[in-house]
Amino acid sequence: xxxxxxxxxxxxxxxxxxxxxxxxxxxxxxxxxxxxxxxxxxxxxxxxxxxxxxxxxxxxxxxxxxxxxxxxxxxxxxxxxxxxxxxxxxxxxxxxxxxxxxxxxxxxxxxxxxxxxxxxxxxxxxxxxxxxxxxxxxxxxxxxxxxxxxxxxxxxxxxxxxxxxxxxxxxxxxxxxxxxxxxxxxxxxxxxxxxxxxxxxxxxxxxxxxxxxxxxxxxxxxxxxxxxxxxxxxxxxxxxxxxxxxxxxxxxxxxxxxxxxxxxxxxxx
Amino acid sequence: xxxxxxxxxxxxxxxxxxxxxxxxxxxxxxxxxxxxxxxxxxxxxxxxxxxxxxxxxxxxxxxxxxxxxxxxxxxxxxxxxxxxxxxxxxxxxxxxxxxxxxxxxxxxxxxxxxxxxxxxxxxxxxxxxxxxxxxxxxxxxxxxxxxxxxxxxxxxxxxxxxxxxxxxxxxxxxxxxxxxxxxxxxxxxxxxxxxxxxxxxxxxxxxxxxxxxxxxxxxxxxxxxxxxxxxxxxxxxxxxxxxxxxxxxxxxxxxxxxxxxxxxxxxxxxxxxxxxxxxxxxxxxxxxxxxxxxxxxxxxxxxxxxxxxxxxxxxxxxxxxxxxxxxxxxxxxxxxxxxxxxxxxxxxxxxxxxxxxxxxxxxxxxxxxxxxxxxxxxxxxxxxxxxxxxxxxxxxxxxxxxxxxxxxxxxxxxxxxxxxxxxxxxxxxxxxxxxxxxxxxxxxxxxxxxxxxxxxxxxxxxxxxxxxxxxxxxxxxxxxxxxxxxxxxxxxxxxxxxxxxxxxxxxxxxxxxxxxxxxxxxxxxxxxxxxxxxxxxxxxxxxxxxxxxxxxxxxxxxxxxxxxxxxxxxxxxxxxxxxxxxxxxxxxxxxxxxxxxxxxxxxxxxxxxxxxxxxxxxxxxxxxxxxxxxxxxxxxxxxxxxxxxxxxxxxxxxxxxxxxxxxxxxxxxxxxxxxxxxxxx
Numbered sequence: 010x011x012x013x014x015x016x017x018x019x020x021x022x023x024x025x026x027x028x029x030x031x032x033x034x035x036x037x038x039x040x041x042x043x044x045x046x047x048x049x050x051x052x053x054x055x056x057x058x059x060x061x062x063x064x065x066x067x068x069x070x071x072x073x074x075x076x077x078x079x080x081x082x083x084x085x086x087x088x089x090x091x092x093x094x095x096x097x098x099x100x101x102x103x104x105x106x107x108x109x110x111x112x113x114x115x116x117x118x119x120x121x122x123x124x125x126x127x128x129x130x131x132x133x134x135x136x137x138x139x140x141x142x143x144x145x146x147x148x149x150x151x152x153x154x155x156x157x158x159x160x161x162x163x164x165x166x167x168x169x170x171x172x173x174x175x176x177x178x179x180x181x182x183x184x185x186x187x188x189x190x191x192x193x194x195x196x197x198x199x200x201x202x203x204x205x206x207x208x209x210x211x212x213x214x215x216x217x218x219x220x221x222x223x224x225x226x227x228x229x230x231x232x233x234x235x236x237x238x239x240x241x242x243x244x245x246x247x248x249x250x251x252x253x254x255x256x257x258x259x260x261x262x263x264x265x266x267x268x269x270x271x272x273x274x275x276x277x278x
Numbered sequence: 279x280x281x282x283x284x285x286x287x288x289x290x291x292x293x294x295x296x297x298x299x300x301x302x303x304x305x306x307x308x309x310x311x312x313x314x315x316x317x318x319x320x321x322x323x324x325x326x327x328x329x330x331x332x333x334x335x336x337x338x339x340x341x342x343x344x345x346x347x348x349x350x351x352x353x354x355x356x357x358x359x360x361x362x363x364x365x366x367x368x369x370x371x372x373x374x375x376x377x378x379x380x381x382x383x384x385x386x387x388x389x390x391x392x393x394x395x396x397x398x399x400x401x402x403x404x405x406x407x408x409x410x411x412x413x414x415x416x417x418x419x420x421x422x423x424x425x426x427x428x429x430x431x432x433x434x435x436x437x438x439x440x441x442x443x444x445x446x447x448x449x450x451x452x453x454x455x456x457x458x459x460x461x462x463x464x465x466x467x468x469x470x471x472x473x474x475x476x477x478x479x480x481x482x483x484x485x486x487x488x489x490x491x492x493x494x495x496x497x498x499x500x501x502x503x504x505x506x507x508x509x510x511x512x513x514x515x516x517x518x519x520x521x522x523x524x525x526x527x528x529x530x531x532x533x534x535x536x537x538x539x540x541x542x543x544x545x546x547x548x549x550x551x552x553x554x555x556x557x558x559x560x561x562x563x564x565x566x567x568x569x570x571x572x573x574x575x576x577x578x579x580x581x582x583x584x585x586x587x588x589x590x591x592x593x594x595x596x597x598x599x600x601x602x603x604x605x606x607x608x609x610x611x612x613x614x615x616x617x618x619x620x621x622x623x624x625x626x627x628x629x630x631x632x633x634x635x636x637x638x639x640x641x642x643x644x645x646x647x648x649x650x651x652x653x654x655x656x657x658x659x660x661x662x663x664x665x666x667x668x669x670x671x672x673x674x675x676x677x678x679x680x681x682x683x684x685x686x687x688x689x690x691x692x693x694x695x696x697x698x699x700x701x702x703x704x705x706x707x708x709x710x711x712x713x714x715x716x717x718x719x720x721x722x723x724x725x726x727x728x729x730x731x732x733x734x735x736x737x738x739x740x741x742x743x744x745x746x747x748x749x750x751x752x753x754x755x756x757x758x759x760x761x762x763x764x765x766x767x768x769x770x771x772x773x774x775x776x777x778x779x780x781x782x783x784x785x786x787x788x789x790x791x792x793x794x795x796x797x798x799x800x801x802x803x804x805x806x807x808x809x810x811x812x813x814x815x816x817x818x819x820x821x822x823x824x825x826x827x828x829x830x831x832x833x834x835x836x837x838x839x840x841x842x843x844x845x846x847x848x849x850x851x852x853x854x855x856x857x858x859x860x861x862x863x864x865x866x867x868x869x870x871x872x873x874x875x876x877x878x879x880x881x882x883x884x885x886x887x888x889x890x891x892x893x894x895x896x897x898x899x900x901x902x903x904x905x906x907x908x909x910x911x912x913x914x915x916x917x918x919x920x921x922x923x924x925x926x927x928x929x930x931x932x933x934x935x936x937x938x939x940x941x942x943x944x945x946x947x948x949x950x951x952x953x954x955x956x957x958x959x
Contacts, residue, residue, distance in 0.1 A: 098394040137313065147879045148848065172778055174761060174811040174880060181313040189370045192814045214814045215879040238308070242480045246347055 040078050042071065050074060116244060124244045125233045132240070134231055135183045138199055139224035142177065143170035147216040155210035155217030162207050162219065173215070184228075191215070296453040298526065298536065300519040301543050302472075306479050310739060314485025319781050320734040320751070320790075322761050323743060325374030326353070326667060327492065327731055328509055328552065328588060328659035333379040333470045334494075337663040338387035339423050340679030343410050344665045346377040346477035352666035354487055360675055361415055362683035366666050369815050370759075372730075373738050374488040375481075377474055378509045381493045381523035382456070383434075385470020389463060397463035401437055415680065423681055434461045456525040468520060475517050482515070484739045491517045495533050495549065497524040498619075499567075504560040505618035506530055508551040508584070509659075510537070513744045516545060529567045531576075534583040548747055550654075552588035552661065555596040556618035559630030562639055562652055577649025586747050589633045589754050589935065590658040590729035592667065592677040593618065597901070597935060599628035602635050606825075606840050608903065608931065612726040612756065622708075623721050634827060637938060638836045641829040641895040647947055655750025655792045655937030656899070658729025658757075667727075669757035670815075671930060672870070674727045674910035682722050689723030690914035690923060692716055714920050723926055727910050728756040732934070734763075734790065750792025753900075755934040758816030763809040764791040764900045766939035768798050771805040771886055780807075791900075792937040797944045803890035804941060808843060809882040810902040816932065817904040818877025820846050821858045824885060828896035831943065843885040846878035846905075863905035865929045867922060870908035877905040893943050900936035907932065 050070050055061050062070060090096050125132070143158065145151035149171070158168040175190060187196035192214040202208055202222040210217040233240065315321060330337040331346050341361030352358045355371035389395045390406035398407060408414060437460040439446040449458035456462045471493075478489040491512040498506050508530065510521070522536045530551075537547050554561035566576055589596045594614025603609040616623035629635060633656065640652030660667030661677060668675040676682040684700045685691040692715030693701055701707060701718055709716040717723075732753040733746040746752060753762050763781065767788025773780050784807050789795060795804055812819050822844040828837055842851050845858030852859070863876040881902070906929040912922040922928045 095396070095399070099396065101394045169776075172775055172780060174763075174809060176317075176319075177778060181315070189814065214812065239483070 040075055042074065046074070047071060116241065116248075121237070121240060121244060122233055124247070125240050128240075128243070129230050131243070132231055132236055134229055135185050136199070136228040137181045137183050137226045138187070138202075138222060139180045140178075140182070140202075140220050140222045142173070142179075142221070143168060143219040144173040144215070145210075145217045146171045151216035152210060152212070155219060159207070159209055159219055170219070171216070180224075191218075295451060297468075297519040298454070298522045299539060299543070301516055301540065301545055302475070302519050303516050304475060304479060306482065306515045308482060308484050310737070311483070311485030314738060316737045318736060319785065320736055320746075321738075323373035323488075323733050323735055323738055324755075324759050325372050325376070325488070325731050325733070325743075326660050326662070327374075327376040327378065327490065327511060327550070327657065328494075328591060328661045329375065329377050329665065329667075330379055330494075330661070330663040331377055331665055332388055333385045333474060334663065335380060335383040335387040337379070337679065338391070338410065339406075340663050340681055341410055341415050341423070342664050342679050343388075346379075346474050347481065349377050349665040350375055350477060350481035350487075350489055354481075358665055360664055360683065361410075361679040363415075364675075366664070366668065366675070368666070369670065371487075374490070374731075374733070374743055376490040376492040376509070376511055377478065378492045378494045378511075379470075379474060380496045381510075381521035382496060382525050383462075383467075384474075384493070384521065384523075385466050386462065388470075389466040390461075395463070395466070397461070397466060400461045400463075402434060402461050434459060437461060454520070454526070456523070471517075471520055479515050482740065486738060488738050488740055488743050490740065490744070491515070493521045495521075495523065495530070497528045497530060497533075499560050500528060502558065502617075503619065504558040505553050505556050506551065506560060507553060507618070508533070508549045509588070510547055510549045511744070511747070513546040513740060514544075515740075518545065531567055531579065534579050537583045538579070546744070547583075548586060548744075549584045550586040550588045550657065551584065552591055552659070553593050553596070553618050554587065554589075554631045554633070554636070555594045555599075555614055555628075556616060556626045557631050558617050558624075559627040562630045562633075562636035564630075564639055564643065572643050572648040572651060574647075574649035577643070577651040580651040581653060585654055585750055586657055586752060587633055587636075587654045588659045588729075588731075589656045590756050591661040592725050592728060593661060594724060594726065595728060595756065596632050598632045598634040601628050602632055603838060603840075605838075608823075608840075608901070608933075610927075611931070611933070612724075612728060614721070614724045616721045616724070634825065634838065637897045638827050638829065638838065641827070641897065642834065642836065644947055645829055645831075645834060645895060649947075653940060655747070655752045656754040656935050657731035657733075657747075657752050658754035658935075659731055660729065669727050669730065671727050671757070671908055671910045671932075672913050674913070676722065676725055682725075685914040685918060687718060687722070688725070688911075688914075689718040689720075690911035690926070691918045691920055693718060712924050714923075717923055723911060723923070726756070726930075730755045730757060730759065732759075732761070749790075750937045751790050753791065753934055753936045756930075756932045758813040758904065758932050758934075760813055760816065760819070760902050760904070760932075760934035761811040762791075762900055762902055762934050762936050763807070764936040764939070765789065765807040766793065766795050766804055766898060766941075768795070768800075768802055768804055770807045771884055773807060773884060775809075775882055775884075789939060791939060794940050794942060796942050797892055801892060803887045805884055805886045806843075806898060806939070807882075807884050808900055809880070810844075810900075810934070811880045812878070812904070817872065817907050818846065818863075818879060819881050820861055820863060820877055820903045820905045820931065822881045822883065823901045823903070824898055825901055826887065826889075826896060826898050828891070828894040831891070831893035831895075839889070840901075841885070844881040844883040846881065847876060861905070865906050865908055867908070867912060867928050868916065870913060870916065872905060872907055895943060895946050896941040897938040898941070899938040900934075902934040904932045906930065 051062060054070055145155040161168050184196050184199060187199060195211060195213040198211045202220060204222050208220040211220055329349050331349050332338050332343050344358055348358050352366060353372045353375035355368055357365050357367045360366050387406060389397050390403040391409040392398060393407050397403060438458050439460050446458050449455055457464050475491050478491045482489045492510055494507060494509050496507050498504055518540055522533060551561055565571060595612040598606060598609045599613060600609045615626055617626040636652040640650040644650040663677050664679050676688050682688040686693045686697060687701045707718055707720050710719045732755060733743050734751040735742040735746040765784040765788040769787045770784060773783050806824060808822055810819060810822050821842050824841045824843050826839050841856045842858045845851055846861045849859050849861060861876055863873045865872050909927055909930040911926045912928050915922045
């Protein structure tokens with residue numbers, strides 16, 4: 010048993026040694042140009058110039074790529090990337106970009122439904138009403154005329170009001186729209202109306218109205234499936250805002266920041 | 279031969295690769311909300327089509343960090359933050375909205391401020407580093423912002439790239455001069471524009487909330503930098519890869535030609551100029567950009583692309599000027615007399631800068647056979663630079679963020695000696711002593727809480743609202759949501775307001791606002807149907823007026839007349855003076871309380887022109903006046919414990935203007951005989 014372990018260790022060390030030697034060589038001195046790389050280079054060349062490169066040109070493009078790679082590696086070997094402000098910024102920028110973009114692309118069903126549940130009030134569909142009305146303009150003693158008309162209406166007599174700017178019959182009018190179009194007091198009265206019955210006069214910004222409610226839908230929260238596209242947009246937006254700050258917060262926990270003492274002193278003074 | 283091939287390939291390169299002509303297809307599959315309204319007699323929708331976000335170089339400088347998506351959230355009624363830290367929220371959501379960031383340098387300022395970007399190392403960018411980091415967003419800091427803005431912008435253009443820089447050659451090859459500037463990062467610009475497009479498409483909710491892809495073409499004359507700004511609005515969800523900006527050309531005629539070109543590719547758009555009041559008379563000149571005479575071709579090009587004008591906004595109202603309309607008692611309304619961007623403020627010559635005058639000029643041009651380039655409809659918009667506008671007098675935050683967030687900085691409240699640092703120290707600001715102390719003077723005190731666009735459209739969708747703009751079936755308001763119907767025709771006098779189908783009949787027998795009526799065989803004068811309704815959250819209405827302008831067929835002399843046609847509180851128009859009696863509405867300047875039970879909820883009239891001459895080209899448009907209320911500057915003052923500043927109006931009569939209806943006589947385009955004085959020859 011012991012021998013087996015010993016052999017295993019020896020062979021293991023050997024393989025490790027070999028791998029280290031060769032991989033160092035591989036990393037350092039081997040440049041492998043993939044087909045995809047060449048393909049995309051040729052494509053962008055063609056896009057810029059408007060035709061495919063001839064063999065000489067193709068060779069030049071590939072030579073360029075190789076030279077760039079060699080220079081890049083030599084620069085790394087010489088440690089030119091360390092403490093370079095431009096490179097730092099560029100890398101930080103790249104990561105920031107990735108962090109902002111990548112998360113948005115793979116939203117799970119669970120995340121979507123969680124977000125939807127946490128923001129239900131945002132998706133509330135207010136109550137909607139179908140109604141007709143008889144309008145009596147404020148400009149012409151509307152409230153008195155409306156009272157009289159209501160009395161006649163109760164005796165099933167024909168009555169006639171004024172023509173209303175926004176029309177006579179309304180469907181799917183939400184309480185929000187009523188507030189916007191008739192005023193807040195008018196919109197609040199709708200909760201008290203009875204179906205298919207003429208109301209007593211209801212005051213709006215414009216005058217008095219006798220209203221007959223012919224249909225309504227209570228306020229409701231739509232099912233996720235109904236409004237999924239909207240939830241997705243909202244979630245993506247929320248994600249984008251929070252992704253970067255979350256990521257930064259996470260990272261900050263791992264870092265200890267020491268500020269040069271002399272600098273601290275200058276700042277404090 | 280080889281040279282020839284080279285030449286050809288260069289030419290193809292130049293002609294093929296202009297990204298402003300590349301259309302990016304971003305189709306959206308959104309279905310109209312099945313519960314939403316459709317009305318063949320059209321609904322009035324209100325919106326703001328002039329909104330700046332962080333992508334505008336100046337808005338970012340003013341402290342705005344919100345994105346186009348944030349702007350659309352504001353329009354739908356959500357709360358967003360002003361750069362100075364307070365909440366902004368609409369009383370009622372809007373129906374449509376368009377983010378219109380400045381095309382040139384779009385997105386660049388944010389990239390300069392972010393020190394991790396490559397472009398922030400470019401020469402000239404360092405002054406913007408970390409500009410909008412939270413610790414720098416202070417009112418005191420607002421003071422230096424305008425200065426930075428004015429000084430650095432011109433330096434940008436003095437720093438072209440070197441001949442060895444491939445970007446310079448990209449600039450030449452892709453017909454995009456901006457890329458040749460050291461301070462310009464093309465990728466940053468493209469991604470900002472892509473964000474504008476995506477935000478508009480994401481926020482579009484057909485049936486409930488319409489957004490438009492748009493931007494501002496911020497140009498000016500090369501003579502004295504006179505304002506020729508206009509916004510471009512796209513109809514579909516697809517847009518060009520980059521906006522055509524003033525770096526491409528400062529000539530608006532080139533913009534229209536570009537719009538024609540992309541229209542051929544299926545991308546319809548319209549433009550609307552703004553702040554003609556500050557253009558020193560250049561917006562509606564009687565000549566072209568290069569001083570050539572007007573022509574039918576020019577008129578057609580302009581009208582095809584600019585059927586609308588934004589006639590009121592924060593930087594003043596361009597209906598008319600008291601010098602142009604001395605007989606209009608309501609002409610002195612939110613007049614802003616400074617040329618746009620002039621530091622210190624220079625007087626803007628009124629003629630050629632106001633829409634009423636432009637309509638007259640258009641008729642004049644047409645009479646002389648060179649077409650009518652000024653036959654446009656009207657909208658209002660805000661031009662806010664902080665995502666959303668404060669359009670209510672009692673809750674006004676002006677428009678340039680940190681620079682004018684403080685009432686002292688906008689001249690409504692005196693500034694003590696110690697607090698001078700809240701005031702932007704730009705070249706144009708000076709102080710003037712009044713009874714209550716020193717006030718800032720120099721422009722911001724003449725800005726106002728305006729305006730909104732109204733559109734009569736069948737439904738709240740891009741197509742429907744865009745088509746309303748195209749038809750000019752639009753109206754402007756100075757902030758409140760006053761509704762106004764307006765029809766013209768020769769048989770409208772037969773309609774009655776007791777008829778439930780009056781609007782349907784009006785569409786059948788007449789034309790709506792923005793339309794044309796033509797000479798009839800009879801001598802009958804045209805009639806106009808007007809119906810206005812107050813804003814639930816605004817003041818009651820005081821009167822409705824028709825403004826008529828015409829050109830005499832006999833001697834080409836212009837006339838202009840204002841008729842009151844409906845009065846509040848059951849009052850009658852005096853037929854001698856064409857004026858309503860005073861309805862007695864007053865404002866208590868100490869508290870801003872207004873008279874109760876004065877004014878009307880709706881006003882309507884069918885009016886027949888008493889001064890009609892069938893030979894004279896004419897236009898008619900509506901002006902609806904609210905009862906007076908406190909102006910924003912009065913609200914600012916009383917809140918701070920002061921009286922209103924003496925040289926400003928205490929009160930304001932907010933109002934709405936319809937697009938005109940034009941009357942065209944027979945042979946209107948034949949020039950009248952030119953009489954040559956033989957003795958003079």
